[in-house]
Amino acid sequence: MNKNIKQKVIFTSRLIIRFLEKGHRLGNISNFSNGTLQPLFYPTSIALAGVTVNNPQHWTRTFFDALLEFQFEGPLYLVNPRGGEIRGIKVYRRLADIPQNIDYVISTVPAKAAAGLIEECAHKGVKAVHFCTAGFSETGQEEGVRLEAQLANLSIKTGIRVIGPNCMGIYCPESRISFNIDFPKERGPVGFISQSGGNTGGLIRQVMSRGVRFSKVVSYGNACDLNETDFLEYLATDSETKIIGLYIEGVKDGRSFRQTLQKAAEEKVIVLLKGGITEGGARAVSGHTGALAGSEVIWDSLCKQLGIIQVYSLEELADSLVTLRFMSAPRGRRVALIGAGGGSSVLIADEFERRGLKVPPLPQEIRNWIGEFTPLAGNILRNPIDYSQNWMEHEKLLRTVHIISQWEGIDFLIWFLDISWVPLNAMNVLHEILDGILTESRAASKPLAIVLQTNISPEQVKKAYSIVEKCVSSELPIYYSFASAANAINLLLSHNERRLGKP
Amino acid sequence: MNKNIKQKVIFTSRLIIRFLEKGHRLGNISNFSNGTLQPLFYPTSIALAGVTVNNPQHWTRTFFDALLEFQFEGPLYLVNPRGGEIRGIKVYRRLADIPQNIDYVISTVPAKAAAGLIEECAHKGVKAVHFCTAGFSETGQEEGVRLEAQLANLSIKTGIRVIGPNCMGIYCPESRISFNIDFPKERGPVGFISQSGGNTGGLIRQVMSRGVRFSKVVSYGNACDLNETDFLEYLATDSETKIIGLYIEGVKDGRSFRQTLQKAAEEKVIVLLKGGITEGGARAVSGHTGALAGSEVIWDSLCKQLGIIQVYSLEELADSLVTLRFMSAPRGRRVALIGAGGGSSVLIADEFERRGLKVPPLPQEIRNWIGEFTPLAGNILRNPIDYSQNWMEHEKLLRTVHIISQWEGIDFLIWFLDISWVPLNAMNVLHEILDGILTESRAASKPLAIVLQTNISPEQVKKAYSIVEKCVSSELPIYYSFASAANAINLLLSHNERRLGKP
DSSP: OOHHHHHHHHHHHHHHHHHHHTOOOSSOOSOOOGGGGHHHHSOSOEEEETOOSSOTTSGGGHHHHHHHHTTOOSOEEEEOTTOOEETTEEEESSGGGOSSOOSEEEEOOOGGGHHHHHHHHHHHTOOEEEEOOOOSGGGOOHHHHHHHHHHHHHHHHHOOEEEOSSSOEEEBGGGTBOSOTTSOSSEEEEEEEESOHHHHHHHHHHHHTTTOOEEEEEEOTTOSSSOHHHHHHHHHTOTTOSEEEEEESOOSOHHHHHHHHHHHHHHSEEEEEEOOOSHHHHHHHHHHTOOOOOOHHHHHHHHHHHTOEEESSHHHHHHHHHHHHHOOOOSSSBEEEEESOHHHHHHHHHHHHHTTOBOOOOOHHHHHHHHTTSOSTTOEESSSEEOGGGTTOHHHHHHHHHHHHHSTTOSEEEEEEEGGGSOGGGHHHHHHHHHHHHHHHHHTTOOEEEEEEOOSOHHHHHHHHHHHHHHHHTTOOEESSHHHHHHHHHHHHHHHHHHTTOO | OOHHHHHHHHHHHHHHHHHHHTOOOSSOOSOOOGGGGHHHHSOSOEEEETOOSSOTTSGGGHHHHHHHHTTOOSOEEEEOTTOOEETTEEEESSGGGOSSOOSEEEEOOOGGGHHHHHHHHHHHTOOEEEEOOOOSGGGOOHHHHHHHHHHHHHHHHHOOEEEOSSSOEEEBGGGTBOSOTTSOSSEEEEEEEESOHHHHHHHHHHHHTTTOOEEEEEEOTTOSSSOHHHHHHHHHTOTTOSEEEEEESOOSOHHHHHHHHHHHHHHSEEEEEESOOSHHHHHHHHHHTOOOOOOHHHHHHHHHHHTOEEESSHHHHHHHHHHHHHOOOOSSSBEEEEESOHHHHHHHHHHHHHTTOBOOOOOHHHHHHHHTTSOSTTOEESSSEEOGGGTTOHHHHHHHHHHHHHSTTOSEEEEEEEGGGSOGGGHHHHHHHHHHHHHHHHHTTOOEEEEEEOOSOHHHHHHHHHHHHHHHHTTOOEESSHHHHHHHHHHHHHHHHHHTTOO
């Protein structure tokens, strides 16, 4: 090993160790066995504490609305000191008044009332509480820090597990729990652990229309008790979860997080977005969840060492999850780029090759073969393949795709289309082409992905959405820019190459 | 100067000189005075040669449809050997049969008939022809190369200027010429020169909904006669044009291109997207317009030397044009990030600081001031400013924005909003906030830009579009991701810093 590189590695390792030892432990009393988190994801009964009775638009109604929409099956109780009823359901004045047992409490009570609620929960035999409300350590004020420490101590004292405060809690389609009425009701293999509720919603919205479905999602906020390590450990052994996305602002206990991450990465594919890697971002972290952000070099090294896919934006995280979910791993880096438009061909080739993917030229023999039934004017038969002048004659395009997919010189296919110039009444042709290309790619066992270029004008979106829906029903990965597709597929390939020990 | 760097500079300079000497000159007979291109952009009469008579869906109808839609005012003649009429307009069998003079011919005749058409044009006194049809040197076939050389020679011999072949020609709203019925009919200060017709349409569609309007646009394809240098020279002295976008695959004459680019960069702001900077991209270039792509290092150096803003994708080009058009240059790099969501605050701060922009923390004094009327719980008053919990109380948010815009510690404002969680019937509140923030930013003479996060589902787009339209009517730059905004604003700032000689 080169001496400079060696020193750099030693230095970085030291940084990691220092960072890991620096971790703060507040409420973690033991390593979790998987079973202890079951009541959070699969509670038999839920009480909503602090739900507003008179104003249906109030944010504290969020969880009630979502649980009704998802048809949570267990008993659901409402609690507010004022009593009353909402939609014909009785509102209890105190938790103690509820006649049955409660597994899990979702709290929207003010920060000052949180500690009192834990004590009430202890008397009632509640197993876990999620505190949505903000106003704790993230304010940077002495009072908020004190209130949060009080919660953490009560959690240790009573044994009641706490999610939060300052977060959205759990979305688990299987047990019909959600914090948003719009999330998909179907289950899927992707787990997501996020320190931010907003980024959780943002991520889910970015991928749900592209077909990604979730096993378990948790927005865990300030993590005064349960934290990223606990949830990661849970998802690592959750048989429903195959892919894990992580949005982390800061870790509570670096050493145990690292151990858990390593173990989890052996079982599942993990994609990590670290928020707060710049000075301004780190400051935003401390205002958001009160966490310590940790330096960029440490996170980069950690991901490299453990084989974690690292991303730097919510869009990139979304693209990676779509890729992992729907793209079977190509055997190699050689891509056939098929689509419309000469200028687009140039730019997509640049985007793919810039990221280390290969766009091999078609051999002359194959070009001659295609040339037998394809006019040269307006078409480009090299790779990328431009069929813009003759896309309405789609049987010829599909014959071309057949020949190219059977060629051993390529490993996967991209079909890119700019629908802005396609009339609405000609969209059926694009659908037929998509069906045909999919058939060819499957016959040749070569993965296919779609790049759809559109703008957000309402008339364009109508056309775009019909293609998106077809991709979802065909389990095809879809991207909205050349760069996104090239980047996400490169991340997948690099990840697989590392696992296989390729250089 | 460090010796290694010096050698690198010498090496690069040599490369540039070699590259510039390598240029091919085919049809350029003289340097252009601006006047000679006037008949192309402002013809008094146009003939469309090769327009299909019986099939209204045929692509050769494109130009006819567009010129009717744009209400081109001069006489418009149709030519096809079969004769007949289209929409009540007589179709002449030969150009010679047209009783009046013709300035400009747009040709969709097959490649083989192109040379014959130039000769007909010469007899008719036509000043310029645009050949849309493909099937020339870009095919890589001997026959196509021969046909293109023939066109070039005929252009020299007859003095008739040729645009193309293999391109879409001219869009000039002032003279009511367009090659697409959907382009905006209003004029604006942006000129665009593009080797690709598809990328021209793609770029225009990306920016037109965001308010950018054009002076002159030309898609010039294989450039057998008129090329990037001619059009650049024209736009450099065009008083309507303030900003010039360039999409170039390869230059015909490197030396004169460099000279013209330097001159143009002294007059206007130029943004350049070079297609074909990778091996695969360069191969696509040769199949697309038959050009020589040239290496990446040469283009990078050229842009740095001449103060050209260089971009690497059509999206980045679009974002740069939107920024140049609507963002008055901030005095410095310090930004106040105002919006909704703690997690978003973290990620947007990261995106801006990663690109060398500064997100300065608000001084404690200002935070105290804002804290007097703002609840701490759920809000972050540091910078970024998160108002997600209380965005409906917008008078407090606007009071906050007032205080921040007046603070001398910041140079410009970004308002970011994720509309996915805003109900359609609450969108009016966002519009009021936008009006208020705009008023504050103008009062403080600090530029404002909007980052709008949405997905392409039809219901979201409806909401998004109302914000986009407001931004357009208020002349505000709008972006669809944190990364796009940060990147484009950094490019603008870096460009201005170079012009002012800042380090």
